[in-house]
Amino acid sequence: MNSLLLIILILLGGAVLAYLAKRITPMLSSIVSFLAISSATAVFFTMTSSTDIVEVNIRNFTLEFGLNAYSWLFGAMVMGVSALVSLYNIAYMKGKDRLGYFNSNFTLVVMAMMGILFSNDWISFFIFWEIMTWSSFLIIVYNGIEEGKIGTKYMIFSAVGGYAMLMAIVITNSQINSFLISDLISSFAGLDMGMQSLLGLLFMIAFSVKAAVMPLHVWAPRAYSDSPMSFTAIFSGLLSKMGVFGLGIVLISVFAKSTNSNIIVYTEILAWLGAITGVMATFYAVIQTDAKRLLAYSSVAQLGYIVVGLAIGTKLSVMAAIFMAVMHAIFKGTLFMAVGAVERQTGTTDMTKLGALVRKMPWTFVAALMSIIALAGIPPLGGFIGKWMLYESLITSDHYFLIVMTFLSSTAAFLYSYRFLFGIFLGQEEKEFENVKEAPATMVIPMMILAASLFFFGMFPGYLFEPIANSMEFLGMGQVDWSMTVLSNQWGDQVDTLSIVNSIITIFGIAFIFLGLKNRKKTRYVTTKDIHTGGEIPTENENLTYAVDFYKPFERAIEPAMRRKMDFYYNKFGNGLESLFEFVRRIYTGNGQTYALYVIIFLVILILFSEQIFL
Amino acid sequence: MPNDKKSQKIVDIIQNAARKHSLFVLAYGTGCGAIEIPPTMTSRYDAERFGIRGMATPRQADVLLVTGYLATKTLKRVIRAYEQMQDPKYVIGFGSCTINGGMYWDSYNTIKLLDKYIPVDVYINGCMPRPEAVIEGFIELQGLIKDGKANGATKYKENIDWYRANQKKVIKNWNMPDYNW
Amino acid sequence: MREKATTLYLGPQHPGITGNMMVKLKVEGDTIVKAETHVGYLHRGFEKLMERRNWLQSFTIVCRICVPEPDPNELNYARAVEEIEGREVPERAEWIRTLVMELSRLASYLLWFGGQNGSAGLYTMPQWSVGDRDYILDLFEELTGGRVYHMYIWPGGVRRDLPEGFTGRVLQTMDYLEKQLVKYDQLMFENTIFQKRAKGIGWIDPAKAIEWGVVGPPLRGAGFKSDVRIDDPYLIYDKLDFVVPTQKGSDVWARSLVRREEFQQSINMVRQIIDKMPAGEVYNKIPNPMKWTIPAGDAYVKAESARGEFGYYVVSDGGNKPRRVHVKGPAYVHGVTLLEEVLKGANISDVSFIMNSLGTCPPEIER
Amino acid sequence: MTEDKHIKEQKIVDQLSGTFQNLTGKVKRERRVEVSVEKKLIPSVLSYVKDQLTFTHMSHMSCVDWLEDEHFELVYILWSPELKVQLLVKTLINRENPVIENVDMIWGQLNTYQREIREMYGIQFTGLEGREEFVLEDWDEMPPMRRDFDTAEYIKDVFFERPGRDGAKDVREVIATRSGEEIPELAKKYSRD
Amino acid sequence: MDNSIWISILGFLATITLAFVVGVFYGGLVRKVTARIQNRVGPPFYQNFFDIVKLYSKTTAINHGWMQHLGPAFAITASVTSLMFIPILNGQGDMMWFENLNFKGDLIFLLYMMVFGSLGMALGAGQTGNPYSAIGVSRGLSQMVGYEIPWVLALVAIMMQAETTSITGLIDYQNANDTWMMFESPLAFIAGLLAMLGMFHYAPFDVPFAPAELASGPASEFGGKYLALMMTSGAIMAFVKLVLFVDIFMGGASNLVMLLVKTFLLYMVPVLYGVVSPRYRTEQSIRYFWGWPTAIGVLGVLYVVFIR
Incomplete structure (x- = not known):
């Protein structure tokens, strides 16, 4: 059997079995x-090769599956991280409700x-895209009613993206008569020209929703922070x-070849949107008090950089973007897992309540520290x-103000x-958390592995x-020079990671x-x-941790920028749409079977009436 | 005790010289003598010439300057500040009140003999001592440090029980953390 | 479950605090939601000690109540005793007392210039102004024998007459200070950063200022022309020509300007005093201090110090010791009720700044 | 102290004694007026003089312990910025049961004064809020400002004696004998033996 | 293995010694200069050596957990590593000793390396649990966002002008054109200079350590060996910042005397400005940097882009 189909089938079977196993x-x-995902990972790393192509014929059109250097890179990232996360998931989700529902959707994602x-081809791309959207939606609403609203928001935006993609696919097909x-x-x-611009716009909307680019990012922070951490x-x-x-x-592969000047404007705009996303999301992250929310905004900001890199489109910037994408998957995965571990051990992620867990949960702290150092972009980590x-590519391609924007957001990233x-691991020890223990080994080990990989990639990028x-070559960027430990830009300036790390x-x-x-x-612990409290003896119940409004002066300084809250307008808009979507919510009753049925019906309709829809 | 220069090791000589020339004073104006500290530190008398410098927290300070009488409420804070300081540390008793209670000898709220509560290396008398006297006191302390004789902290550690008993006699509600030496 | 606000212990061992006291702050972010003044670190029980000492022995004690500015205490105590006993004071002694009072005001303002700027982080100013204060302390030393505590103003006059050539040296010092004032202006009052720091900070509601018991420069900074020297004239202030400066802002900046103007006024007053001072006796001799009794009675006297009104309530029961001496310093209100009120909603950065501008001085709160 | 010299002061005394019964007042000197009232009248007198007679500034509040007469004397010292007159309102309270009504709603800063008097004299102000400890810390003796509190006795118990004070000898003399030096003439002169 | 590795290790040590000695010496001179302005004699210029030796010789230390080791260790790592990557002299003969890793890093790496220490210090300060430390850190990091903007604008301008991001490249550019960057793009120089005022944390930008409010700020709980290491790294870091600034704006230095003269003159700018200035509040300080310095920086970049 073809290894690609095998992976899909293992995961699909895993999803079904996970649902049944809860009985x-x-x-x-x-x-x-975990077993399904890890065996799929094993299959992926041992058996796949980039020449596998398999065609599935359904009625009169063909779905084609295949692997290339680009998707192999992302596949390796997905499989590697999700295998570790699913290991972590075992202990994290222990004792929670509706595990079958959660795990089957988890595997389905x-x-x-x-x-x-x-x-x-675009058809199977779209189908899996929708499955991904739906199953992730089902997990978002896993936690309850409040999450229902967040789920609705996510669904609205995903629908916009999905329809944009669908339209783009239909137009593509009508123009070039192929789905490939x-x-x-x-x-x-x-x-x-017009068609290029239209397609460009539609595809950008479709993907920007998931990449949480500035005007379409609104769903992301709450959806990230309110789902289960694993x-x-x-x-x-x-x-x-x-x-x-x-x-x-x-x-890269489509627009880079275009000679259309509109497209270049699009990419410029996208780059600026990415940069603004970075700055604004960073500012929002700085003022959060909930660790999960903070990380969620930080994710939006980090995705902003990646979008900047992709949109600039030079060799170095694309390399930077993909590198950052992989790194972000690793360190943000670790951070969310660390927060999950903290939440599991203490029951809260509110940074105004937590404190001084460094002695209680040292390994979690080490993992979080490494990830944070990587997140802040401090050498020597990945x-x-x-x-x-990214900076080198921006400066060598004359994007002089973009570099300032990205630098602003990455400097402000030190703040959060x-x-x-500080909020979670440092500060005053609290009586409340006196008996907190380190998370179980199955949670700590995945974090440590990912954190170690950050170090490894920082040393040997x-x-x-x-x-x-390889994947850039596949995408048509041509030969890209690289070396094991030396980074260089096109002006010929170099950085030697090995000597940095050694030093x-x-x-x-x-x-x-x-x-x-x-x-x-003679060192007293x-x-x-x-x-030092000025010689006074603090009483028991006095709070000596500086936790509330940590960056008040900074907030005051950035007040003008924060006055217009994008979320506010969206919420107004969302409230207006609330009644419209009321019936939608009535369908999402919270029962797993209903969703599954709905998804299946949707897919069947899609496949059966594909001719009518697409042609 | 043969603590003269000859018996000191070369390391001790260097250390003592450095300690002598760098005295970080804890910025704690405990009593009314604190009014003569600004003139001492500022342009007219300029104690910084001798390496004397104010430090904000006890962790970084070497010298605790008890400027005058100590009310019992302050004594508690002074003890805490003193114990938070790191060895080697020195105490200068400043003004008559630290020596024998001074003009507050019959006050119900001030201690009379400072060295019953914390070890004092150098006393400066007067009410208040002039800035010249303060600097003189510091120079006296520097001499003691150079010879390795400013060992008040060691004395305190050795006789901690005695000191603690005296302190607890005055401080009725001893809710401070007890330090293990 | 810990409380939301963070507790900050500002003092007693803290470089930003004026003297040995503690302000316990509850802060959210860097905004103060509640401030609590804790005093008593300097409590010596002066008023109890004075019950055990005879009338003259108490003199050595009263000056130690306020360390930066002991002379108003001596003056008030002396005037209270004189008022109860009905003792006359020679004319020249009154002039000398006024001279001493104004010199002490200058010294106190110089110390304040240093403190206000030290708390704002301008460390050059304390170095200059505290150094210049020593010139006045030198004058005091020549006149009284003591740098800080003078014990010079006694009931019935002053302890001794002015030394030879003293007035000339005073005038010389005044010239020097006037020259230095130009430098202070450049460094402090014309400094845009200082203005940015000071304007709008530590605002006292002028409508409530009187009711809250605000006195001295803070009250004049709130627009009230209130000064004991003209409201309840004592010594020879009614014979001197001076203005009481007022400002409208009621913030730290307004108080600073008031103090700066009063500094100039004091220099002028010292010159006038030396110009007009009459000759004559300086001391109406008191009987043997051990047997010196004062008839029963009470008196409340007050004087304007550099930080505001100093009040002494002295009660005699007819014996050779005071029955009760109760001191009211300006900081008693400024440092407790007013400070707690003003600090509400202020920034952590401004605590020390505001305390200095109000002239908080713990020894006179707890005595 | 003739009548015509202190017209505005006399007017205040007249107005007050006209309004309140059992109120005795006198003009002490220029700008000094003193009235004595019963303790239950204190709140009404204070709010009257504040609202009607423009005594808006609270200068001081003091307490005197008349141990022999077995009462405390409370003195509220007020100032009128308009009339420029200092008004002393005095009242006597029993020493055995020292209770009086709290008046810090009239002037906020009275809270501080009353807390200090409560701590120093043990006078209870009904309804007074605020920390129990103001100046002293962990004080378990008699309130220290009462006249029957003997500091000399107290320090003997708690503190170490100041050397040289034993036997009421002169300090210099004791130090001199201890070190075996010759007692200087100057010291002999002041010796208390 | 041949001798070259030993020579380079000796070179490292020589560089560190030089930086330490010069940094500490400058620290003492600053105190001396400040004192002269304040009408006093001041401590001897070698006072800071005594202070550091004294602190190393402290026999006890307080530790709130192993993270407290991390702060000073990170700080010294940041300063020494930055030092390794900065060209100290640009002459041929002397270069041998001070070459170190000059060609293995560039300006953007250095920007991040210099932050490394602050973040580590902040973590160490956080471990102590002192609220003053946390407030100091919060202020310091906030202010950093302020001054990094004009600083990056200035660097972008000069990097685009010289078309290189490496420091040696910038020096070579200046040498080749026989000019200094401060004359080539003066606006960028002004923006960089203003940002540098913030980087040195002298008044009016000393909010993180404001003694009147925060006692010692982040270092409140650090004494003895910790404070000694921090002072060492502070001295080296001051030298690093100065040399960096001299390298990129003032054409580097070809011999030690030149280096000392240039760095000292440069150092006097923040010191003298600090002596006569009170402290800004944190938000005032951030707004200050986002005001004129940023505007000048933007103009500097536009100047390079459009005029040149």
Whole structure:
């Protein structure tokens, strides 16, 4: 059997089995899901090759599955991260309700993502895209009524994206008479100007929704933060990358060949939108008090950079964007898992309540610290390399104000990075969290593996450059030069990651050991209550942690920019639409079977009446 | 105790020289003598010439300057600040009130003999001591440090029980964390 | 479950606090939602000690109530005793007392210039102005023998006459200070950053200022022409020519301007005093202090210090010791009720700044 | 102290004694007026003089312990910025049961004064809010400002004696004998033996 | 293995020693200069050596957990690593000792490397649980967002002008054209200079350490060996910032004397401005940087893009 179909089938079977397994014991459902995903991962890494092509004939048209260098890269990322997350998921979801429902959808999302990556034609792409949307929607509403509204918001935006994609596909087919992605790539340049612009707009809308680009990002923060964390690790880390994947295809392989000046304007606008997304989402992340919400906004901001990189479209910037996409999947996955671990152990993610978990949950902290360092783009971890390439590509391609925008948001990212670590792991020890224990090993190990990989890619980015260069070649960017440890831009300036890492490790090691060993006997380890409080003795119930409104002065300084809240307008708009969508919500009763039935009916209609729809 | 220069190791000599020339004073105006600290530190007398410098927190300070009488309420804070300081640390008793209670000898709220509560390395007498006297006191302390004789902190650690008993006699509600030395 | 606001202990050991006191702040972000003044770190029980000392011994104690500015205390105590006893004071002594009072006001303002700017982070100003204050302390030392505590103004006059050539040295110092004032203007009052820091900060509602018990420069900064020197004239202030400056802003900036103007006025007053000072006796001798009794009675006297009205309520029961000496310093209201009120909603950055502008001085709160 | 010299002061006394019964007042000197009232009249007198007689500024509030007469004397010292007159309102309260009504709703800063007097004299102000401890900390003796509180006795128990004070000798003398030095003539002169 | 690695290690050590000595020496000189302006004598110029040695010789230390080691360790790592990647001299003969890793990093890497220390310091300060530390960190990071904007604008302008992002490249450009960047694009220089005022944390931009409000700010709980290491790294970092600025705007230095003269003159700018300025509040400081300095920086970039 073809390995691609095998992966899809394993995952599909896993989804069904996970649903059934909860009848035996709820835990088994998570384990089944983990087994399905990990065996699919094993199949993916051992058996697939980029020459696999399989055709599935349904009635009178053909769905074509295949793998190429580009989708292999994303597939490897999806499979690797989701296997670790599903391992984490076992312990994380233990004891929660409706595990069958959750896990089957969880597996289905992974299946859909792999399906998208394997699709060689727009029809199967669209079908899997919709499956992904629906199953992720079902998980968003998993938590209850309040999430229903968030789910509706997500659904509205996804529907807009989906219809845009559908229209684009229909138009494509009517123009070039083929559903194959490769046909669009090859014949795009031949289309007339108006058609190119229209297609460009539609595809950008379709993918920007998932990539959460500025005007279409509204659904993202709440949807990311209010889902179960093991899913958010995938949702924010991987699912959003499907938007990036699509944008990559459209922007690079399709538009790059276009001579249309409108398209260049589009990409410029998209780049600016990405940059503004980065800045605004960062500012919003800075003022959050909930760790999950903070990370959710930070995801939006990070996706902004990736979009900037893709939209600029030089070799270096695309490389940076894809590199950052992979890094983002890793570190954001780790961070959401860390937050999940904290939530599981303490029951809250409110940074104004948490504090000083560093002694209680050291391994979680280490994983979070590494990820945060990568997120902030500080050398020597992987995040820095993406940032460096992005800046270099921006400056060498004369995007002088874009670099300032991205730099502003990445500097402001230090604020929320620190806020995150401080709010959860540092500060005063609280009585409430006295007996908190480290999360179980099955949760810690996936985090540590991902965090270690950040370090590895920071030291040897070449291991990632190779597949990226291959996929860029596939996308038609031509030969891309790369080397194992040296980054360089087109002006010829270089950065040697190996010497950076060596230098940092040596000096840090010496300093750390010096501090640890000097007067080791006479160093008094004290509690966080023993601090300088002007000589006074703080009473028991007094709060000594500076936690509320942490960045008040900064908020005051950025007040003019924050006055017009985009969310506010969308909410107004959403409230207006509320009644319109009331009946939609009535259909989403919260019962798994109904959803499944609905999805299946939708797919059947899509397939049966495809001729009428598409032609 | 043969604590003269000859018996000191070379490391000690360097350390003591550095300690001598760099005295970080805890910025704690405990009593009314605090009014003579600004003139001492500012342009006319300029104690910074001798490496004397104010520090904001006890963690970073070397010298606790008890400027005058201590009310019992302040004594508690002073003890806490003193114990938060890091070795080697020195105490300068400033003004007559630290020596024998001064003009508040019959006040119900001030302690009379400072070195019953915390070890004092150098006393400066006067009410109040002039800035010249303060600097003189610091120079005296520097001399003690140079010879390795300013060992009030060691004395405090060795006799902690005695000091603690005295302190608890005055401070009725001892709700401070007890430090283990 | 911990409370929402963060507790910040500003003091007693804190470089930003004026003296040995503690302001316990509850902050949300950097905004203060509640401020609590804790005092008592300097409590010596002066008023109890004075019950155990005879009338003259108490003199050594009263000056120690307010360290930066001891002379108003001596004056008030002396005037209260004189008022109860009905003792006459020679004319020249009154002039000398006024001179001492104005010099002490200048010294206090110089210290305040330093404190206000030190709390704003301009460390050059304290270095200059506290250094210049020493010139006045030198004058005091020559006149009284003490740098800080003078014990110079006694019941019945002053302890001794002016030394030879003293007035000339005073005038010399005044010239120097006037020259320095130009420098202070450049460094502080014309400094845009200082203005940005000071304007609109620490606002006291002028409509409530009197009711809250605000006195001194803060009250004049709120637009009230209120000064004990003209409202309830004492010494020879009615014979001097001076203006009481007022400002409308009622913020730190207004108070700073008021103090700056009063500094100039004091320099002018010292010159007038030296110009017009009459000759004569300076001391109406008191009997043997151990047996010196004062007839029963009470008196409330007040004087304008650099920070506001200083009031002394002295009660005698006819014996050789005071029955009760109760001191009211300006900081008693400024440092507790008013400070707690003004700090509500302020920024952490401004706490020390506001405290300095109100002239909070703990020793006179708890005594 | 003739009548015609202090017209505005006399007018205040007249107006007050006209309004309240059992109120005695006198003009002490220029700008000083003193009235004595019963303790239950204090709130009404204070609010009357504040609202009607423009005594809007609360200068001071004091307390005197008349141990021999077995009462405390409370003094409210007010100032009128318009009339420029200082008004002393005095009242006596029993020493055995020192209770009086809290008046900090009239002037906010009275809260501080009353808290201090409560701590120092043990006078209870009914309805007074605010921290119990103001100046002292963990004080478990008699309120220290009462005249029957003997500080000399107290310090003997709690603090270490100041050396040289034993036997009421002069400090210099004691130090001199301890170190075996010759007692200087100057010291002998002041010796209390 | 041949001798070259030993020579380069010796070179590292020589560089670190130079930076430490010069940094500490400058620290003392700053105190001296400040003192002279304030009408006093001031401490001897070698005072800071005593301070650091004294702090290293402290026998006890307080530790709130292993993260507290991290802060100073990160700080020293950031300063020394940055030092390794900065060309100190641009002459041929002297270069051998101070070459280190100059050609292995560039300006953007350095921007991030210099933040590394602040973030580590912030984490160490956070571990102590002192509210003052947290407030100081919050202020410091907020202010950093402020001054990074004009700073990046200035760097973008000069990088686009020289068409290189490497510091050695910038020096070569200046040497080749026989000019200094501060004359080539003066607007960028002004923006960079104003941003540098913030980077040195002298008044009016010393909010993170404001003693009147926060005691010692982030370092409140750091004493003894921790404070010593922080002071060491602070001295090195000051040197790094100065050399960086001299390299990119003032044509680098061809010998040590030139280097000292240029860096000292440059250092006097924030110091002298600081001596006569009170402290801004945090938001005032951020708004200041986003006002004129940013406008000048934008003009500087436009100047490079359109005029050149």
